[in-house]
Amino acid sequence: MKQTVDYKYLNFVQFSSIDSWSIYAILGKGLVYTNKYPFVEIGKFLKRNKTQVEIQNGVIYKRPTIKINAKGITLRDEVDGINIGTKNQFRIKEGQFLLSKIDARNGAFGVVPKELDNGIITGNFWTFDVDYSKINPVYLMLLTGTKEFQKLSQSASVGTTNRNYLQEKLFLNFKIPLPSLAEQEAIVKAYQTKIQQAQDLEQQAQNLEQEIEKYFLNELGLEPYKSKEKIRGLMTIDFQDLERWDYFSSDIMINQEINKSKFPLVKIGSVFSFVKRSFNKNKYKKETFEYIEIGAIDPIKGILKSKKVLASKAPSRATQYIKSNDLIIGTTRPYLKKFAIVTDKHDNSVCSSGFSVIEESNNYFLPYLLQFLKCTYGIEQLKNKMTGGLYPAITEGELKEIKIPFPNVAKQKEIMSLVKKKEKEIKDNILKNIQLKHQAEQEFEQALFN
Structure with missing residues (x-):
């Protein structure tokens, strides 16, 4: 029997529900957040901060890099004001939420770390004060790192080229699931427990690598090599x-x-x-x-x-x-x-x-x-x-x-037999590390999404 397939070429939307002519804004509301927790507008806990700073020659300024896919914010450089062309910029503070209005749709946002306190940004970046009486800072970082939050940022971005700009009003009006602080802390703790286990395995793998090198060199009659300071x-x-x-x-x-080798x-x-x-x-x-x-x-x-x-x-x-x-x-x-x-x-x-x-x-x-x-x-x-x-x-x-x-071939094989056992332990730890990180992310997302 021949099957038929229904194609939907048109999607009708009520005019009253259109916040923006962006296709993302119209179709991007089908986000799959769970109904388990109350929904709160982002603007209820994020407030735009526009503290201006006039760049002075002879003063060193810290500038950030915001990685896409919510990979965090790092120090880009520290530069003298004389080498900064745009003299009117904005101040950022530790703990603020920072995003790129161009690349927010690609997950370019995060929480300002301590090393970037008192840094500066241009007008292409926005910084927000966070009401931490309503949202846990780690919960905020994890939530903004999800693909669903990235979809939300896409739906609040407007443009026809690669320079789709985030619309502040649309972004702040979006609602996200916001558990109580106690529930947020429980979700975060479960996530961090898995991540800590993964980090422990990573450290064990590094220790095993050092053990392998020490054993291998000892079998050759060599000490671990350390670069010595050159003589002046x-x-x-x-x-x-x-x-x-x-x-x-x-x-x-x-x-x-x-x-000094014995071979x-x-x-x-x-x-x-x-x-x-x-x-x-x-x-x-x-x-x-x-x-x-x-x-x-x-x-x-x-x-x-x-x-x-x-x-x-x-x-x-x-x-x-x-x-x-x-x-x-x-x-x-x-x-x-x-x-x-x-x-x-x-x-x-x-x-x-x-x-x-x-x-x-x-x-x-x-x-x-x-x-x-x-x-x-x-x-x-x-x-x-x-x-x-x-x-x-x-x-x-x-x-x-x-x-x-x-050494002779038999000795080479003897030395490598123990090395191979330890290498297998390293590979097993690396695999478990990856699995634990994936599990932590999956469980966090399952707590918030359908």
Whole structure:
């Protein structure tokens, strides 16, 4: 039986209910707040504050950045008044509610933090005094961070381009669910309990990372590396320890410390097999391929994702194939630790030319090399060999010069067995952290929305 679908092309609205000719204002009233709590106009607890300030030369002023999607307000900069073009601005105070009248529809609002007390804003930003006898400050921050509140801001914004301006009267006339202060505090407490649990797990993950490094280095006979303050004035060193002539290099200190390892030192290029399996889009016979960029690598989780790319539109950096159990090493900004072992899922994918690739072998254990490169002794050596200003990188030739303590393969595997157990704990904690944060947000929204 053929189904029929009803289409609704027109939506009729009573003229008396139209506050604005904005499509959002007309259709955006179908917000799904719960009826469990009384509805209160925003204007009942927010009052516009227009304290003006005349910018003076020689005075330092703090200016805010309001992140979209309700990600908070941070200090943008502190600048001398002589460098501020708009001389008539407005003062903001800690605890006020601040928004961008242009980007409020994108969630650009929040509560002014302590570090921005006495800051300044232009007329494109509005600040409101908050009646905290009616609304809990944390409840206000959480409520304004929801997608429903963002929809509300959209419905109070008017304009036909990307510069939709918030209409103050419309915004302040909107009603939101406002529980009693006691109920607000209970909702906030439940949220904060989950967030605290998530933060505890995050701290545990950081502690485990430090434990891994300490254990790993101890097995090599090394102490955790700490950058030492450079000596001022005349300093003498052995020429054999000098690999780079500039003052900022820490080669000397790294070489002195790594030489204390109880295992022989080798250069990566003398032991590990680097490979280049060329990919040519003109000779590739399939329509698409899986492509891995440097940004797809997480230092703990490894390769997070690949993206399907049309061979005809292959990026110029898509130059080489990778195989299962390869080690791929991101050579741009290597201190970001964009290194990973390739899993079966990404076998025969194509990766960026920004990676150096080492294939597996019975002569070494690649997870051991990966762990060394991520530790301070590896990262400091990589940083020492970087060149370039905007995109500092290391060449494959320089990568091959990195020194590494090299126990036999059996010992490499033994060392890594405990490391892997602790890494699993870290991954589990990260997953629980994400779940708890999501659960906290979900439970808060369920308390207010249908």
